[in-house]
Amino acid sequence: MNLKSFWPLLMAALLVGGCATSPVPTTSPADVGETRPGSGYLKGYLAQAEQPDSLALLPPPPEAGSAALAADVAAFRSLTALQGTPRGALAVRDANLRFPQAASTFSCALGVQISEQRTPHLNMLLRRTLADAGGATYKAKEKYQRTRPFVMLKTGSCTPKEEAHLAKDGSYPSGHSALGWAWALVLTEIAPERTDALLQRGRAFAQSRGICGVHWRSDIEAGRLIGAATVSRLHANPVFTAQMAAARQEVAQARSRADSAPPAAECTAEASVISGAASLAP
Template identity: 70%
Template sequence: MEIKSLAATLAVALLAGACTSTPRVVAPTSAAEVGEFRAGTGILKGYLSPAELPDSLALLPPPPSADSPVLAADTATFLNLTKLQDTPRGAMAVKDADLHFPEAASTFSCALGVQISEQATPNLNMLLRRTLTDTGLATYKAKDKYVRTRPFVMYQTATCTPKEEASLAKDGSYPSGHSAIGWGWALVLVELAPDRADAILQRGRAFSQSRAICGVHWQSDIEAGRLVGSAAVARLHGNAVFNAQMAAAKDEIVKARAAGTPQSAACAAEAATIAGSSSMAP
């Protein structure tokens, strides 16, 4: 009996030790606690260190050459999609260009069926803010190597965000950072709400195609950006804080749905706008 009692005591002690040796990871929801990637920008630090980011230069081929069929297709798409700038789809593209929070938080609210904000869904909001940095930064090895000229610069045309043209002209076009971000967001949200996958992925695709409508990216930039965004999300799954924030965000979505989130007229209009322009996108 004494031996059995001793064994039971040791088992309890070992179990307690195992529990205390792996403390629960808590993901911060405060911007002040996370800190800015660059002071004064409002862009927060990502989950990944620079060394942990996927290598876009290793992942991607060089951008299309001047005489390639791919560049010919890029040009045709540019001429086709920029015609949408003065339509409701063009207005959506202007909205998609703005990566500043709190405005950007609502980008996927309709597709998700949940209002995303710092107040209503703090963990979900922080997921979007921090993955923006990881997915966007992951594009820069290739951007800085190739420094591809953007279509609006090559053709001397207007964009849907004229105030950004001077800075965009100095920034490499390949791959698209916005596309990496938007597709990365879509993949994260699909994992949190797989039943909304179709709507979320359609919105993610539309978000990246907005860059072609604005005339600031070639189609091949956009497709390369989606690949880099996918690679960044895959890397993020090895990060404990990201995984903890995902779990907390999933709980927020469940609670928000239980409380009821009726679809608005604006959401119906968004869906109609995406559907109406999808036939023009490659």
Template identity: 55%
Template structure:
């Protein structure tokens, strides 16, 4: 089956050893570290099975996830106008190196929990943490797996080289370059995850939707600033993130957790709880020029 192609090393924590394929993925590593860093699941939620110690299952079984092979076209061909545009955008982003925007891109690269949970806190105008908003925290942990895994049919088929491999310029996460160089660039898993999170959070807090969606776009563009993804990777990653959220809305467990998270955020606001971190600095770093 096509979905078996997802058994890239992103899925290595999820599969028995006899079903693993060769390859290495930073998303898989991030999922493993995320699970090790945060075991809590929220006292009001039903227990969530672990696919490997510390790694929570997503909401969707493999055969229910959107199929990137059916939704995403092949990556731009070498020498094409689309590849030329990707190259031009990658060159332009080199000017960001060393700036506040570049440093924010490095922050956005981190998929480990609890750090990853706070990325949208300023945009949501509420805390996102295991202690203060446990159901929302759980929702983000589980949907990370759903959205990230949705990209792997095409990732595995085309194994597109990353920009830092092609242009021989550094990325904002040099410690991850060895892993990333073995993981297909197209489509972007970070963009699938970030856009899925943005859509979910915009539904939870519709009064903040413009700010949240803008943060979701900026989160994805951080991968270009970081020199680890092409623009076309980001664009198609968002397609997969949106497709995943659409499919999640047919899952009753997701819908129950979504409703609980919405109530939780409303209560956090009523209690006067504020985002963690320096929201002004983040806003300035991400300001549209």
């Protein structure tokens, strides 16, 4: 075979091989499967061994009598004072990780309504990264078994029905904060023109856990680190990157439709309550 005939055949083989191995991301929950049967939470993109090691990445939580714990307590007092306010109501909403309700969390920040019907790839992206980022916190959670603030300080939380479960679950780091920050980072790649609004919403989502009284300030900050580490790791997963590309196309197409924007009044109200608490740590 001469070189003139060899190179076209080689390039054709590479193209065919690339097409054969390109992942096709599913939007079917039944195809993905649940983390536990009946839980409603879908499996992530990463195997457990592929998740970031939160125990290796994080220092121990603040010790009793330390300045860091005093800062945690001070933040708890200022944040939980918002319970019963419009910002507190948003914190209650942020506590709900169940889909389809949780799909709308970032709709205002994105400027596009997110749902299984309207944006199936984006909806699946959020559902699966929830498991990845939340699951990555558990090595540290199980090691430290930190007591949650509403238990230690003998107060209530903004989600009383969840208190019995939360009291048995380690507080450090915050799983909600990890997955909320992961969502925010993923969405900034899908819609970079909305970066500021998306990151502000991601920070507020994490801050909501302090307002609810179920996480310390240091839990929330550590959770965001694990969320960022998870997103970095996800970029090596071909199914994740393919689903992100499909979600990016969905959002671009949705922006061309007048009915894709979330209700303006709701988004204005959300932005107002978030900005009102923006000066509070964390």
